[in-house]
Every structure is written in structure tokens, then in C-alpha cells.
Amino acid sequence: MRAWQVHRPGPIGTGPLRLADIPVPSPAPDELLVQVHACGVCRTDLHIAEGDLPVHKPDVVPGHEVVGTVAAVGDAVQGFLIGDRVGIAWLRHTDGVCAYCQRGGENLCPQSRYTGWDADGGYADYATVPADFAYQLPEGYENTELAPLLCAGIIGYRALLRSDLPPDGRLGIYGFGGSAHLAMQVALARGASVHVLTRSVAHQELALELGATSVGDATEEPPERLDSAILFAPVGDLVPVALAALDRGGTLAIAGIHLTDVPPLHYERHLFYERTLRSVTANTREDARQFLAFAQDHRLHVRVNPYPFDDAALALEDLEADRVNGAAVIVM
DSSP states (O other), X not given: OEEEEEOSOSOGGGOOEXXXXXXXXXXXXXXXXXXXEEEEEOHHHHHHHHTSSOOSSTTOOOOOOEEEEEEEEOTTOOSOXXXXXXXXXXXXXXXXXXXXXXXXXXXXXXXXXXBTTTBOOSSBSEEEEXXXXXXXXXXXXXXXXXXXXXXXXXXXXXXXXXXXXXTTOEEEEESOSHHHHHHHHHHHHTTOEEEEEOSOHHHHHHHHHTTOSEEEOTTSOOSSOEEEEEEOSOOTTHHHHHHHHEEEEEEEEEOOSOOXXXXXOOIIIIITTTOEEEEOOSOOHHHHHHHHHHHHXXXXXXXXXXXXXXXXXXXHHHHHTTOOSSEEEEEO
């Protein structure tokens, strides 16, 4: 089968990916073999390709926003049939017995493993997934629309939860890519006013099209104090900017897996009045189920930028250069 591998991590312009012909994987007894139809392109894929996140598996196949159909079922699997449309997301294994798993925080499990980092992902004709970590998908969406929901959507949803947005609250979003444009729609459906702060004029226009209350440059102050904010851009310099925009008791959630260094914070200006700074680490399966159920009940507008399979490296280049307005998706 065809597969893109992270062969030599480094700047995306140096060609860290290579196209290879590798055997179709065989599913373990507890796994599904999935024929890939579409795979979203996530900034985490870029971090792995460029070495910001050291590869855990040599020549790993990236991609963890996978939509496909079940091609084979492991002997121990129940509840899935050949031909079912399923989704594969970032989280693919937890031990289920540690203190974090037992208290509902499986995203913090020390034994957690991830698709496209610890195991081969969806930049390929086929991929495997443990059946317990495969998702039934909402109806009424094309494969290309579903792919971004499986990480961009899920992580945006968890970041929204972590931001403690109150009912009808005021939310600031810093950076406006694949994840942000989906999280904003969840917030709007819950009655929030949303202020989008991003340097890209095209992203500002998309935010207004989707119902943002206001848009502005990422370094500008929003027109009102914020109850909550989410930082999607992997730019540490924006942390004090977003904290300073919070109202008393407000919360900033940082959604990325990688962030450039955060400059020194001024206690009175950035943290006093019980402002809270939170990180977001992966997601739980319950987060995914809740978000996908929301997507079934609320038809989301998913802005898709499709790329043919042969242009996977170009998709990452465009993502790195901020040329993707919405979500990039590789189409098989």
C-alpha cells in the first residue's frame, strides 16, 4: 500500500516525508483494519514531521483524523462489521487501571499511545485501530467533512470545556484554523459572543461568515472583557496578551500540544483577580463521544481544503505557511 512516512524529521521545506510502498497491516485480535478514504491534516502532524515532537516510531506514518470503512475485523472484536464507516482519532491506547483512568482522566494516562506518533496513522491506504478507540460517526457529512472533527473538533471541544465558558459568556479565540472554526460554532450554539483574534485577513473573514461577534489582529484587545479565552495558535507570546484580555475570574485554555516559549508574566496584570491559565492534553473518549453527538444534533459548517494523496507534503507546507483557511484534508 502507499504510505507517507516521517523519514527524516526537520523543517517541512527540507522534505521530512517520503512516499513508500509498505505491506497492508494485519489487525490484531482487538483491532480493526480500516481502508482510509480521507485524513485530516493536523498541526500536530507538522510538529512530528519537523521534529518539535520527537518521533516515537521510526518512519512513522502520520495522520490521526482518519475516516474510512472497516476492511477486516480482529477475532476478539464485537460491535463492528466490514463496511462500517468509522473514525480514528489521536488517542489509541490507555491502560485503564491507573489513577488517571480510574478518575475519568484517561487523557493523562502515563501509558497512553497515539495514532500517527506511536503507531502508524492515516496518511496511507489502510490503517489499524483498537476497536475500543474507533468511533461511530455522525450522519449527513461527507468523509472530508468528518475528518477534521476527529481531532480539530474534539480538541477544540475539550479546550472549550477547559476554558470554563459560562452560559451566554464572552469568549476570545486566538488563532483561527481547523480547530478554532469548529469550537467557535459550539460556543455560538450555546449562546456565547465570540471574538476572534488572528493575523490572517482570510481567517477573520471566515470567522465573521460563521458568526463571530468581532474580529481583530491577535495582538489587539477585544472590544469587551472576556470570561474565557482559548489559544489555538502555537505562539507563547500570545499567552500574556490573552490573559490581559480576561475579566476577573476568567480562564485561558491553551489548546496545542506544542507552544513556543511563554515570556515572563506580570502577576498583577496577567494573573491577579483569580484569572486561571490551563493547558489541554489530548482528550478522553467521552469528550469525543460528546462532541460527535453534538455534531449529529447541530449541523456544523466544516471549511475543508482538500488535497490529493500525492500532495500530503504540500498540505503540511501550506499549513506551516498559514495558507489553509479552515481544515486541510488528504483525500484518497
